[in-house]
Amino acid sequence: MGIPIVWTASELRSIVAVWHGDGLKVAVVPTMGALHEGHLSLVRAALARADWVIVTLFVNPKQFNSAADLIAYPRTEYDDAAKLAPLGAHILYAPDAADVYPQGFATTVSVGAVSEGLCGAFRPGHFDGVATVVTKLFLQTGADQAFFGEKDFSMRRLVRDLDIPIKIVACPTVREDDGLAMSSRNARLSGAERRAAPRLAQILFETARRLNCEVCIDRVLDEARQAILAAGFSEVEYIELRAPEDLGTIATPNKPARLLVAAWLGQTRLIDNVEVWSPQSSLRGYIPAAADAA
Amino acid sequence: MGIPIVWTASELRSIVAVWHGDGLKVAVVPTMGALHEGHLSLVRAALARADWVIVTLFVNPKQFNSAADLIAYPRTEYDDAAKLAPLGAHILYAPDAADVYPQGFATTVSVGAVSEGLCGAFRPGHFDGVATVVTKLFLQTGADQAFFGEKDFSMRRLVRDLDIPIKIVACPTVREDDGLAMSSRNARLSGAERRAAPRLAQILFETARRLNCEVCIDRVLDEARQAILAAGFSEVEYIELRAPEDLGTIATPNKPARLLVAAWLGQTRLIDNVEVWSPQSSLRGYIPAAADAA
Numbered sequence: 001m002g003i004p005i006v007w008t009a010s011e012l013r014s015i016v017a018v019w020h021g022d023g024l025k026v027a028v029v030p031t032m033g034a035l036h037e038g039h040l041s042l043v044r045a046a047l048a049r050a051d052w053v054i055v056t057l058f059v060n061p062k063q064f065n066s067a068a069d070l071i072a073y074p075r076t077e078y079d080d081a082a083k084l085a086p087l088g089a090h091i092l093y094a095p096d097a098a099d100v101y102p103q104g105f106a107t108t109v110s111v112g113a114v115s116e117g118l119c120g121a122f123r124p125g126h127f128d129g130v131a132t133v134v135t136k137l138f139l140q141t142g143a144d145q146a147f148f149g150e151k152d153f154s155m156r157r158l159v160r161d162l163d164i165p166i167k168i169v170a171c172p173t174v175r176e177d178d179g180l181a182m183s184s185r186n187a188r189l190s191g192a193e194r195r196a197a198p199r200l201a202q203i204l205f206e207t208a209r210r211l212n213c214e215v216c217i218d219r220v221l222d223e224a225r226q227a228i229l230a231a232g233f234s235e236v237e238y239i240e241l242r243a244p245e246d247l248g249t250i251a252t253p254n255k256p257a258r259l260l261v262a263a264w265l266g267q268t269r270l271i272d273n274v275e276v277w278s279p280q281s282s283l284r285g286y287i288p289a290a291a292d293a294a
Numbered sequence: 295m296g297i298p299i300v301w302t303a304s305e306l307r308s309i310v311a312v313w314h315g316d317g318l319k320v321a322v323v324p325t326m327g328a329l330h331e332g333h334l335s336l337v338r339a340a341l342a343r344a345d346w347v348i349v350t351l352f353v354n355p356k357q358f359n360s361a362a363d364l365i366a367y368p369r370t371e372y373d374d375a376a377k378l379a380p381l382g383a384h385i386l387y388a389p390d391a392a393d394v395y396p397q398g399f400a401t402t403v404s405v406g407a408v409s410e411g412l413c414g415a416f417r418p419g420h421f422d423g424v425a426t427v428v429t430k431l432f433l434q435t436g437a438d439q440a441f442f443g444e445k446d447f448s449m450r451r452l453v454r455d456l457d458i459p460i461k462i463v464a465c466p467t468v469r470e471d472d473g474l475a476m477s478s479r480n481a482r483l484s485g486a487e488r489r490a491a492p493r494l495a496q497i498l499f500e501t502a503r504r505l506n507c508e509v510c511i512d513r514v515l516d517e518a519r520q521a522i523l524a525a526g527f528s529e530v531e532y533i534e535l536r537a538p539e540d541l542g543t544i545a546t547p548n549k550p551a552r553l554l555v556a557a558w559l560g561q562t563r564l565i566d567n568v569e570v571w572s573p574q575s576s577l578r579g580y581i582p583a584a585a586d587a588a
Contacts, residue, residue, distance in 0.1 A: 009457065104542070106406035107425070107455035131401070132456075139457040161401035162426075163303060163433040248398070 002081025005092045009100075009140045012054070012093050016142045024051035028143035028166075030134060033057040033076040033094075035083050038174040038182035042147040043089050045171050050145055055084055056137050057094040061101075062129030074184075093141065100136060109135045111154045111161070131158055138166050149173055150273065154247055173272070175201065181272045188268045197265055199231035201272055207239075208259050208276045217241065228263050237262040237269070241276065296375025299386045303394075303434045306348070306387050310436045318345035322437035322460075324428060327351040327370045327388075329377050332468040332476035336441040337383050339465050344439055349378055350431050351388040355395075356423030368478075387435065394430060403429045405448045405455070425452055432460050443467055444567065448541055467566070469495065475566045482562045491559055493525035495566055501533070502553050502570045511535065522557050531556040531563070535570065 006012045019026055027050030029042045039055075046053045057080055064070040081092045109131040134155065138146060145167045148155055155168045174182045179201035189197055207224040214220055225236045239261045243250050250257055256278040262271045300306045313320055321344030323336045333349075340347045351374055358364040375386045403425040428449065432440060439461045442449055449462045468476045473495035483491055501518040508514055519530045533555045537544050544551055550572040556565045 013459075102454065104451070105455050106542070107452055108404045108406065109456070110402045110404070112400035112402065136455075136457045139459065142459070157398070158401055160396065161399050161430075162403070163430045165307075165433065165436070248400070 001085060002078060003084045003089055003092055005077055005081050005094055007094060007096065007099075009095060012091070012140060013142065015091065016052075016054075019052050020142065025145065026050060026052045026054065026141070026143045027145040027147060027169075028054045028056060028137065028141045029089075029147045030056045030058075030137050031080075032059050032073070032184070033080050034074050034184035034187075035076070035080045036182050036184060038149060040083070040087060041174045042149065042171055043084065043087050045169065046145070046147045047088060049169070052091075053089045054091045054093050054141050054143060055080070055089050056141070057092055058097075058100060058133065058137070060129055060133045061097055062132060063126050064129075065126065095140075100133065108132055109158070109162070111158050127154065130154075134158065135162065135164065138164050145169055147171060179205070181270075183270070185268050185270065190266065193232075193265050193268065196232040197270060200228060200233070200261065200263055200265075200270055203227045203231065204239075204259060204261055204272050204274050208274045211241075211259065211276045224261075228261070233263040233265050235264040237264070239263075244275070295379060296372060297378045297383055297386055299371055299375050299388055301388060301390065301393075303389060306385070306434060307436065309385065310346075310348075313346050314436065319439065320344060320346045320348065320435070320437045321439040321441060321463075322348045322350060322431065322435045323383075323441045324350045324352075324431050325374075326353050326367070326478070327374050328368050328478035328481075329370070329374045330476050330478060332443060334377070334381060335468045336443065336465050337378065337381050339463065340439070340441045341382060343463070346385075347383045348385045348387050348435050348437060349374070349383050350435070351386055352391075352394060352427065352431070354423055354427045355391055356426060357420050358423075359420065389434075394427065402426055403452070403456070405452050421448065424448075428452065429456065429458065432458050439463055441465060473499070475564075477564070479562050479564065484560065487526075487559050487562065490526040491564060494522060494527070494555065494557055494559075494564055497521045497525065498533075498553060498555055498566050498568050502568045505535075505553065505570045518555075522555070527557040527559050529558040531558070533557075538569070 006015065016026055027046035029039065029046050031039050043053060043055060057077060059070070059073050059075065061070055064073070077092065077094045084092060108128050110128045111131050131154065135158065138159070143166055146155065147169050148171070150170050150173050158164070159166055159168055176182060176198070178198040180186065180198045181201060186194070186197065203224055207220060210220045211217065221239055224239050228236050228239070239259070241250055241257045241259055242248065244256055244258050247258070257276050258273050259276050260271070260273040262269060300309065310320055321340035323333065323340050325333050337347060337349060351371060353364070353367050353369065355364055358367070371386065371388045378386060402422050404422045405425050425448065429452065432453070437460055440449065441463045442465070444464050444467050452458070453460055453462055470476060470492070472492040474480060474492045475495060480488070480491065497518055501514060504514045505511065515533055518533050522530050522533070533553070535544055535551045535553055536542065538550055538552050551570050552567050553570050554565070554567040556563060
């Protein structure tokens with residue numbers, strides 16, 4: 001038995017109207033389903049801070065560049081509703097694509113700095129697709145708070161810029177014991193790839209630590225790139241420093257920033273990121289074993 | 295004495311929260327100030343259908359293509375607050391540009407079909423600027439209804455696509471006795487230009503009437519273009535048929551459509567539009583004098 005699944009925006013709105021009528025706080029956790037421990041930690045954080053928690057499950061066609069990738073993406077409503085039951089989340093909202101994008105749909109939301117460069121260069125339209133659907137999910141749910149992993153940066157910029165009345169709560173990335181950031185994509189890795197994958201996080205944390213000490217940014221990033229390729233990855237899409245709030249390019253180092261990486265391991269694209277130059281660096285969050293990091 | 299002016303989004307939000315807490319309906323009438331009878335008719339329509347009416351006054355830098363045009367645009371908060379007092383509107387919301395577009399602002403809302411062609415081709419970014427600021431004003435005010443003139447079509451598409459919880463109420467264009475659509479731009483016309491200006495509406499209505507009877511659309515539109523130039527206008531930016539809901543191009547005639555025109559008279563750009571092919575055509579709304587229409 002899982003938690004109740006709501007399939008339409010109109011049904012969801014009438015439920016949330018009752019909750020808000022009682023003066024209660026509503027949180028939303030947006031997902032594409034295939035829930036793993038990373039998602040569940042967001043749900044727990046939401047349950048600790050709000051009265052009602054909606055988990056959304058929408059595999060957004062607008063953020064896939066390949067139709068094959070979209071079709072291959074798992075649909076997991078009932079499994080996910082079952083996973084959410086022991087936590088006590090209240091509703092799984094799983095709208096249909098035809099309901100989210102009605103006939104004649106013509107509107108796009110873009111967050112400039114995020115769309116330029118980074119994934120934007122490699123996945124045209126991807127960030128616009130994310131920003132558009134997230135705007136819609138925020139406004140459909142009418143939630144007071146939204147819980148995201150640290151990798152979803154542009155959300156604060158988006159809600160501030162459009163005055164969406166929702167508070168973004170960013171939660172730390174949840175990692176496997178070996179440091180690999182949790183992702184539904186990890187399931188696609190072969191045995192050998194899964195063993196190589198943690199090197200990405202290890203190199204990322206190592207690079208952040210070097211950047212906290214050294215001045216020659218370009219050299220440190222270039223060596224990180226070489227190390228990722230040497231670890232068996234076939235391509236590094238980017239390893240870049242960006243402003244933490246809106247992922248804009250940074251003019252001067254030593255202000256808090258994010259170090260972001262995207263790299264391909266076989267047929268799987270892995271992403272990760274870490275804070276640098278911050279007084280409260282999240283480097284404490286993961287210490288790679290000395291042997292692995294060598 | 296005018297109605298109260300609210301200058302910040304946070305103050306406005308706290309007022310609207312009280313209204314909504316009482317279960318009352320809130321309407322918004324977005325304007326760029328310099329209120330004329332056209333705006334006031336929207337305010338009256340809003341007062342007839344909502345409990346509280348907010349008029350917004352924001353001269354949006356993002357929808358001006360020329361800095362000189364922006365600087366020359368009148369700022370009229372206190373005059374407008376005084377004009378609204380006898381009607382009984384409740385609040386004039388006049389935010390500062392720095393409050394609307396905070397540092398690092400990076401988000402754009404685009405409504406596809408509207409941005410392509412029409413004004414879009416002549417005023418790059420204009421429609422995106424309108425869609426972005428209207429989204430913000432809807433979400434800042436939290437209003438339940440928004441009142442617009444018939445010329446602002448894309449609003450229904452925008453709120454449907456982004457699930458903004460607001461109902462768009464479109465009101466008929468208000469015209470001078472000679473047919474000229476009311477606009478704050480009309481004040482810029484010289485005496486001779488003001489006498490020539492009504493020909494635009496007259497030709498537009500005449501063209502709509504011909505389109506309701508004749509099949510050769512291209513010829514009718516071409517003759518309308520020639521007639522506008524012959525009436526003393528220096529340039530016709532466009533005279534085009536578009537779908538009424540989202541201003542998309544239309545594949546087949548005889549479904550309800552809008553005929554839209556933009557033309558320059560001296561230094562002033564005038565726009566107007568009229569319904570065609572509708573069972574309840576708004577042609578009844580204005581009958582030009584036979585002598586003028588000849």
